[in-house]
Amino acid sequence: xxxxxVLTALALLLVLLPALFYTRPGPFFFVAGVFITAAGWxxxxxxxxxxxxxxxxxxxxxxxxxxxxxAGVLEMAxxxxxxxxxxxxxxxxxxxxxxxxxxxxxxxxxxxxGLGLVALCLTWxxxxxxxxxxxNFLLSVLALVWMADIGAYFSGRAFGGRFTRSKLAASxxxxxxxxxxxxxMLGVVLMAMVWRFAxxxxxxxxxxxxxxLASKGLSFMxxxxxxxxxxxxxxxxxxxxxxxxxxxxxxxxxxxxHGGVLDRVDALLPTLPLAMMLIxx
Numbered sequence: 001x002x003x004x005x006v007l008t009a010l011a012l013l014l015v016l017l018p019a020l021f022y023t024r025p026g027p028f029f030f031v032a033g034v035f036i037t038a039a040g041w042x043x044x045x046x047x048x049x050x051x052x053x054x055x056x057x058x059x060x061x062x063x064x065x066x067x068x069x070x071a072g073v074l075e076m077a078x079x080x081x082x083x084x085x086x087x088x089x090x091x092x093x094x095x096x097x098x099x100x101x102x103x104x105x106x107x108x109x110x111x112x113x114g115l116g117l118v119a120l121c122l123t124w125x126x127x128x129x130x131x132x133x134x135x136n137f138l139l140s141v142l143a144l145v146w147m148a149d150i151g152a153y154f155s156g157r158a159f160g161g162r163f164t165r166s167k168l169a170a171s172x173x174x175x176x177x178x179x180x181x182x183x184x185m186l187g188v189v190l191m192a193m194v195w196r197f198a199x200x201x202x203x204x205x206x207x208x209x210x211x212x213l214a215s216k217g218l219s220f221m222x223x224x225x226x227x228x229x230x231x232x233x234x235x236x237x238x239x240x241x242x243x244x245x246x247x248x249x250x251x252x253x254x255x256x257x258h259g260g261v262l263d264r265v266d267a268l269l270p271t272l273p274l275a276m277m278l279i280x281x
Contacts, residue, residue, distance in 0.1 A: 004257030012255070020138075025131045029074075032131075033065035036124040039261040042251040043116040046242055046262075047109060057117055064121040074128050079280035085122050086277035089270040093234040096241060100171055104245040119269050126272035134206025140195055141209050141275045145267045147191045148184040148229040149236075152176070155183020168233075173240045181233055188229040189222060196221070212279050224278050231274055232267035239266035 019027040041058035049057070068074060092115075096104065104112070130138040160177035168176040192210040199211045213221035239262055243251065250259030258264055 006257075008255050008257050020131075020135060025128070028131050029065070029069055029128050032124055032127050033062060033069075035261050035265065036065060036120050037062040038254055039251075039265060040117055040120050042254070042260045042262045043120065044113060046246045046248060046251055047112050047116070048246065049109070049113065057113065060117055061120055061124070065124050068121075068125055069128075073125065074132060078125075078129075078276075081122070082126070082273055082277035082280055085119075085126075085273040086270075089119075089231065089234070089274065093231070093238055093270065096238055097169065097172070097234065101241055101244050104241060123265070123269050123272050126276050127268075129276060130272065136199075136204055136206040136208050137212070139208075141272065142268070143191065143195075144188055144209070144225060144228055145232045145271050147187045148232045149267065150184075151187025152180035152184035152233070155186075156180025159183065169237050169240075172237055172244060176233075176237075181230070184233070185226050185229045188225050192221060192225045209275055209279070216281060220281075228271050228274060228278075231270045235267040235270040239263070239269075 015031060019031040022028065037058045040061035041054050044054035044057035127138070130141060156175075156177045156179055159179040162179065164178045166178070167174060168178050168181060192213075195208050196210040196214050198204075199208050204211070210221055210225065213224045239251070243249065251262035252260030254260050255264065
């Protein structure tokens with residue numbers, strides 16, 4: 001399993017890194033669109049639709065990406081879109097997690113399918129616009145999610161259950177602890193401070209997400225990154241809830257050793273639109 005995970009990760013990096021750092025953003029848009037298309041197919045499958053409709057769901061994501069790219073939507077300022085998307089993620093995420101696994105199956109399937117596809121399409125639009133802002137900006141947002149996950153893993157392993165007896169979401173993801181969440185948030189805050197300092201010291205031509213937040217004040221940056229870390233956990237838990245409702249461990253087997261595309265991008269679904277919302281200030 002470990003060998004598969006490593007080989008798959010290396011293969012993904014060989015595709016993603018050249019596309020990300022290419023002088024023009026087109027290759028990255030395409031690669032991100034392929035991933036979102038695959039995620040659309042997975043979303044339909046875990047929500048119990050037949051194979052033809054699942055393929056059609058993936059096609060919807062692909063068509064949206066192609067249309068938005070061709071129509072020049074990527075170059076448009078979309079503050080209202082990001083405010084609506086961010087607000088829906090916060091409110092719907094809280095409702096879904098409070099309602100629990102049984103409530104998800106009671107939501108009409110067309111509504112579940114549609115909401116997921118809209119979220120995926122907006123994630124592609126957000127990541128594409130973030131790439132247009134600059135590699136430093138996009139990487140700083142991605143790194144925030146990675147740090148929140150890494151910090152939560154190690155903090156949870158070291159301190160899980162020592163300070164709080166209750167689990168974060170026992171019925172959804174029994175392995176997650178509050179100590180893990182706090183550790184992830186601490187890691188994100190420290191990384192934001194270091195990244196912001198590095199931006200200033202190096203005279204970065206493209207400001208990072210943290211530098212843009214800090215332009216509104218240090219407190220705004222700290223609140224913003226903690227909020228983003230919390231919402232990355234929400235994205236992770238929402239996908240876990242959907243999989244538990246469907247009775248599956250992984251969203252698919254597209255990525256050997258890692259599960260599916262949704263399993264790898266779940267925390268990015270809320271955070272990328274929210275990042276665009278926060279910088280719209």
